[in-house]
Amino acid sequence: MLRAPIKHCRNCGAAVVYRVPDDGDTHPRAVCPACDTIHYENPLNVVGTIPYWGEQVLLCKRNIEPRWGKWTLPAGFMELNETTAEGAARETDEEAGAQFEMEGLQSVLSVPRVGQVHLYYRARLLSDQFNPGPETIETRLYTESEIPWEEIAFKTVAETLRCFFEDRRRGTFDVHNIDLV
Amino acid sequence: MLRAPIKHCRNCGAAVVYRVPDDGDTHPRAVCPACDTIHYENPLNVVGTIPYWGEQVLLCKRNIEPRWGKWTLPAGFMELNETTAEGAARETDEEAGAQFEMEGLQSVLSVPRVGQVHLYYRARLLSDQFNPGPETIETRLYTESEIPWEEIAFKTVAETLRCFFEDRRRGTFDVHNIDLV
Numbered sequence: 520m521l522r523a524p525i526k527h528c529r530n531c532g533a534a535v536v537y538r539v540p541d542d543g544d545t546h547p548r549a550v551c552p553a554c555d556t557i558h559y560e561n562p563l564n565v566v567g568t569i570p571y572w573g574e575q576v577l578l579c580k581r582n583i584e585p586r587w588g589k590w591t592l593p594a595g596f597m598e599l600n601e602t603t604a605e606g607a608a609r610e611t612d613e614e615a616g617a618q619f620e621m622e623g624l625q626s627v628l629s630v631p632r633v634g635q636v637h638l639y640y641r642a643r644l645l646s647d648q649f650n651p652g653p654e655t656i657e658t659r660l661y662t663e664s665e666i667p668w669e670e671i672a673f674k675t676v677a678e679t680l681r682c683f684f685e686d687r688r689r690g691t692f693d694v695h696n697i698d699l700v
Numbered sequence: 701m702l703r704a705p706i707k708h709c710r711n712c713g714a715a716v717v718y719r720v721p722d723d724g725d726t727h728p729r730a731v732c733p734a735c736d737t738i739h740y741e742n743p744l745n746v747v748g749t750i751p752y753w754g755e756q757v758l759l760c761k762r763n764i765e766p767r768w769g770k771w772t773l774p775a776g777f778m779e780l781n782e783t784t785a786e787g788a789a790r791e792t793d794e795e796a797g798a799q800f801e802m803e804g805l806q807s808v809l810s811v812p813r814v815g816q817v818h819l820y821y822r823a824r825l826l827s828d829q830f831n832p833g834p835e836t837i838e839t840r841l842y843t844e845s846e847i848p849w850e851e852i853a854f855k856t857v858a859e860t861l862r863c864f865f866e867d868r869r870r871g872t873f874d875v876h877n878i879d880l881v
Binding site: 523525526527528529530531532533534543545546556558559560561562563564596597598599600601602603604605613623624627629631632634636638653654693694696698700 | 706714715724740742745782808874877
């Protein structure tokens with residue numbers, strides 16, 4: 520989701536100007552010359568899961584842009600009024616129609632180029648039957664050696680899968696904080 | 701930062717209507733009847749540090765609302781084009797004027813009631829001299845037993861301090877994922 524620039528005030532509709540506000544701020548913001556509203560733009564959180572079934576992980580083939588037809592973990596934009604884990608569970612239900620139990624946080628990845636932070640949780644699958652939603656062409660369970668690394672949609676997903684498999688070999692799971700710059 | 705509702709389209713300035721978009725979305729959004737722009741509102745990230753000097757941690761007395769005069773860890777809203785750790789370091793510089801070295805992620809706290817996620821990093825202080833910015837009345841180093849728990853500005857800060865001191869007693873630091881619901 521690349522965001523179009525703010526052109527008009529969300530409060531009164533007047534055309535905004537870009538300047539550093541007089542309140543001690545250090546960043547230029549969209550400021551309304553009519554009603555003085557300052558419009559902040561901040562990073563978005565993407566929340567998702569690594570659903571696993573024994574030695575296998577569940578991937579979803581994307582039915583939406585960007586990266587249509589590439590494989591991803593179930594994930595999407597966090598909504599207001601939910602926790603990071605609740606959002607991750609919601610996306611896993613919406614995109615894969617999976618039955619699962621949420622486990623610990625696996626990765627926190629900053630992607631400053633696009634203004635995003637991604638958070639992935641492990642999710643233990645309770646069934647190998649899925650009911651993918653409209654954003655998913657198909658779901659499939661992959662062992663580590665079967666993962667189509669060249670067909671993974673996003674670097675955040677590849678990094679999360681890598682640290683998940685590493686931790687599993689090691690026998691302990693840590694939270695991995697990764698900057699993709 | 702409680703956000704005022706979106707009344708006008710950021711693209712064309714027309715008055716928006718609230719409805720569930722026709723694209724498979726499940727949440728009501730502010731939609732522009734003139735240019736069809738859909739306006740999403742998502743949680744904000746607050747990033748900060750636990751600056752420590754030997755047995756002591758650095759707290760800042762707030763010179764801004766909310767919670768003017770209460771004690772907090774240095775933290776603030778994450779900006780576009782920075783990582784979570786870069787944002788946490790920037791806020792520590794702006795609010796405390798501290799010299800420090802960034803360490804690992806300590807806490808990831810969801811606060812769905814206000815649509816926020818807070819992330820705190822440990823920061824090893826390199827000096828006990830500080831230069832607080834305009835948002836801070838004063839800075840002070842506290843040992844665990846001196847912490848003014850009743851005068852801590854936010855529950856996110858209290859929880860982060862508690863897990864930091866617990867981990868330090870235990871001799872290992874973990875990332876703590878906490879939901880404040």
